[in-house]
Amino acid sequence: MKHSASNWITDILQQQDLPPVSDWLSELRRKARDQANQLPLPRRKQEAWRYSRVDALLKQSFTPVVQPPNGSGLEMPQSLSPHVLVFVDGWFNPALSRISDLPQGMVLGSLREHLDDASVKAHLGSLANSGENLFSALNSALINDGLLLKTGTGTEVESPIEVFYLNSQAEQPLLSQPRNLILVEENSKLTLVEHFLPGMGNAYFHNSSTEIHVGEKARFSHYRIQDEATDAWHLSNIHLVQAASSHYHGITLSFGGKWARTEYKTRFAGEQAVCDLRGLYLVGDQQLSDFHLDIHHDQPACHSREQFKGLLHGKGRAVFDGRILVERIAQLTDAQLTNDNLMLTRDAEVDTKPQLEIYADDVKCSHGTTVGQLDPQQLFYLRTRGIEEQQAIHMLCAGFAGEIIEHMHLPHLREQAGERLRRTLDRL
Amino acid sequence: MLSINNLHVEVEGKEILKGLNLEVGTGEVHAIMGPNGSGKSTLSYVLAGRDGYEVTQGEILFDGKNLLEMEPEERAWAGIFLALQYPVELPGVNNMNFLRESLNAVRKGRGEQELDAVAFMKLVREKAASVKLDEKLLKRSVNAGFSGGEKKRNEILQMAMLEPRLAILDETDSGLDIDALRIVAEGVNLLRSAERSIIMITHYQRLLDYIEPDFVHVLADGRIIRSGGKELALELEDKGYAWVLEENAA
């Protein structure tokens, strides 16, 4: 194969001093390592990488973090939640975390500490197919630690769980690879908030892989706020499977990083499930935001809604690639995908590719996309009402982004997001 | 003209009509009233021949013929017209063209000559004026983007064009303001004749203020539980359905 196994991947994989783990996990690592060596590097000829420039990433060498870092210089993040988990360079840091009393049967903490748990063995790697995706394979090849969240059946957790991914200061760019497993079991109800933050790091590569199983009639709200360092690379691979009548409500806000890519692969394992996916990206100079959705309707009567909006300023670049696939069996599917982009400056660029692939006839599917700038008429209207131009722009942008932000049911997150947006707009 | 005997109908395995009897003579106007879920719309769909309504017992005779053996379009040719509660939108299908196709299909089905373009245009203008339908609506797609009132008026126009022998008006008054209701009622009254029977299905009395029925029936739980003259409607208005239901139970 012409393009496989360049030095980039072998250099990273050559780390021989990985801490030992159970046999089954060593086997999973080994298999993923072989696959990573086989897979071609992302190139623009590959449809999934058509608009993403990864050359700069592949020129940079990264050092995997194979021992738990001490977290020096880092403090416990502020949070109102009784359950706060901090991961440093992908490793769970108990000193910076606090976990209060948990409902009976619920497990929350470090994946590494639960490797003998039967459900971990059964589920880890069951969705993330490292044979298809180089970065997933890389994550699996070097699995060390990550978040384990297992609710037990019929568990309702009132307060949200907040997870922070932070980074150490380092001479060499580090590779942070949390590997997360989330099992929201039958009839459970839970909110998880993930924050992706620099900590002490600047140039690092966050390459996480998350597998989520949502059980029958379970409801899972999953908020992800990505605000990585300005020189960081960020890649999240999220694999989701939903059982019958379950409800997944996911919102990703993408603010930071110089290259930030989020890949969602979702499918259904039962009927009447609802998948509600939303995202907002705010992209400026030297930034590229990249969302890939693969929404696979392989069960009848499921409902999915994908709504993604982008605000671009400076020389920001955004890529959106969303696909809804409806299989023959998936009659009565209701799927809608929208992607709207607002370009605030001359040099911004948008590439968007919303796709429908439909093999069933009794379905309601649609997609819609817009790319444009602020409506001059709206601006004019606000100004005739005495509002200054800059303020009017803020109002319209906040309104545009608000359509995503308002779907987060935690007020403090809405406020934080609004504040983050304002900070950026003020600088323009 | 229409004779319904011991009609039992199931929808998705659930029995909705449970032994309904109704006789409608030529030229009569019948009002069928009843609470929500009593089976009013089911009755209208069964008469028009919609799929998914399974007749498990009983018969419907129309001019002595077994209506249940006929396809929906054959029933239309025979003179049955159903004005729908929610008229369907047909995007891209020109309203005028639709009327013409429909009229000629019905005429052909009755063994009559098709109308040529000139005669058709003349007729459609005349009828549209009589039901006060804006001619602009004729140029648009069937019901697409019409207001509630416009849709209902369009139904009455179709009825005026097709000149049915039995017209079934399913909740024609729903969603209409008083002015629209009056116009629609005027249209229906124009079409009253000694040869034409009308079944009005309605939840409220108010339509009957404008179209006076010869007979009023109360439909509840899949059966006609009470019949009378127009005074029955007034009584219902006064006392509510609960009154008949209780009385019936007693």
Next chain:
Amino acid sequence: MSAKQDSVDDLVKAGYEHGFVSQVASDTLPPGLNEDTIRFISGKKKEPQWMLDYRLKAYRHWLEMNEPDWAHLRYDPIDFQEISYFSAPKKAGDGPQSLDEVDPELLATYEKLGIPLEEQKALAGVAVDAVFDSVSVATTFRKQLADVGVIFCSISEAVHEYPELIKEYLGSVVPHTDNYFAALNAAVFSDGTFVYIPEGVRCPMELSTYFRINEAKTGQFERTLIVADKGSFVSYLEGCTAPMRDENQLHAAVVELVALEDAKIKYSTVQNWYPGDENGVGGIYNFVTKRGDCRGDRSHISWTQVETGSAITWKYPSCILRGDDSVGEFYSVAVTRGHQQADTGTKMYHMGRNTRSTIVSKGISAAHGQNAYRGLVRMGVKAENARNHTQCDSLLIGDQCGAHTFPYIEVRNPTAKVEHEATTSKISEDQLFYCRQRGLKEEDAVSMIVNGFCKEVFNELPMEFAVEARKLLNITLEGAVG
């Protein structure tokens, strides 16, 4: 439900009425492709050296290329050595000088297809160039057109008669390096149509080419070039049919349009190549490159296509909106039934200021048909205030077919505005019942609803062809509901 199933079955069985074979003696090159094949074609047409050089250059480039595999299509690989690259009815060797010289069997063939070539019988106001297998057999109304300076002839003639125009424009919109099938076409194209509308002239009649594949095992590689000089207007139509055969035949055409300042070209296609039988055996592989260049300011190119035929359709009629204020349009109805597959759409390259494009795509899938819209809208850095609106609607009839939408939107200018919408639907039970309650037969109701679905596109066709297109659609959907 049972009515539905019948409908699907009937649909699969609906016949193809142009499937006959004409008994015309022909000169057919044995299958195979090498430089000698190209020299033979060029020699047969007594082409000048420059033309042969162009073909050979294209052929050598083609040898270096790979067949594209990105489309949402599945088919057995094409064996390019199994195809005959030239077939001409015998009498037409040097091209007939008048209709009297045309084989009566050929005239009968076109008459049977509803395209009478005798001028007195022809559709009023439509001039026809008839291409039979590899060559043009007749072009009507040439004199009337010449009177206003319009050139309408076969491209073979144009190479001899108007070499300067051909040298200037041929390959200027679709270069021989453009793609695999365009390169092949540049190497082996046998005939096609050339149109030139002089400055300020409004072409007095519709121009039309009617393509017919007749010989077995032949490919058809025609080349069309239309140049509309400043301020001119032309409306051009093409139609196509082929006999029913068990093998797949390749059609790889190239169409180039050039619109100079203030010129407008309206290009309409009714494509009804043989689609194969209900088991997916036979049918035309239709790999076509069509591109228009709005070279001048305020120029306007409009593509309208009704695609009902072919086993495989691979075509993306495109517009390069180079001139300021230029306009590109694409209106498409594509029907796939049986085992037909279509991957079709358009590309709109906005380069000039205030450029506008409109895309309306209506895909209808029935039986085992697979129908994909694939489109690109690119707003270049200089496309100040450019606008695009795209509407893609899919209609599914039956649960064995597929409808897909693959749009690509690339925006490099913030003042540009792009709107894209796509929907998928089926004919609802409510709509069918409503029509039947008003006395329409189910079949007529389906046809009426489908025609309504396609209305925006049919409205763009010239009158006579809109009628044809509607008829064709009705035939295609015949017995749609049992």
